[in-house]
Amino acid sequence: MSTTPNIDFNSVYGPVKSWRYGRSLGVDPIGARSTCSFNCVYCQLGEIELKTSDRQVFVPTTKILQDLQAFAPWDVDVITISGSGEPTLPLNLGEIISSIKQLTHKPVAVLTNATLLNNLEVRQALCLADKVSVKLDAISQQQLKLIDRPVEGINWEYIWSGLKKFRVEYTGGLGIQTMILTPWNRETKTEYIRLMRSLLPDEIQLNTPTRPKPLKYQLEARGNHSSAADRPYKVLTFRQVSPDFISDFATEISAATNILVRHPLSHESPVS
């Protein structure tokens, strides 16, 4: 186990307004170098600097707790662990979640890309969180490679098998977060609905890229930087799927599955 020296950066940021969870304080267990097992084409962090599925301690738990103290009494709805990459990569994730809950008495949410859910220790750590939002942008290996661009050794079947194990074990609020870049055809929509019917998450969060992608990694991109004034760096902007497409598909999914489907396009303010 190695510990990257991440002493100079602040591991706590925000609060930001999250369309998923309300007023949210962000905790970054990764640090100043973006690190992920995906390299999503739309990633708001920019091109991922360290692409890996190897776990290690990136930020000591004591450093996170120390940074959190400055935000007491934590006037937020939730503390969300996300930040500069994939939060299940840190080996101390379970310790981070339980220490934050002990210190703040606030609900803790984790946003994950699901690539490590076959790992029992990862699932046990996530089971300590009140809410877990799992990214599922693809219904096939082909779509996964195009959109999420995983590191070698991670394929769609592997991700789905981990997700099914986690669904059985997790008793908190499970959300499936799906980013749609171009309008899906009938076949893709039908397959997605079939998958959701078999998984039965507590809610589905549909989205389309509302925030531009920095050309290079920016630590500031962890928070809400939707307006140009907030980001003095070069970005790529994506075409978005129309609000009608998202809202029609949301209605169709919920009619077919009885699962609550939420999306941010009906909200007026910038979202994370």
Ligand code: SF4
């Ligand atoms: S999983 Fe999240 S952090 Fe990782 S590349 Fe995709 S959007 Fe970025």
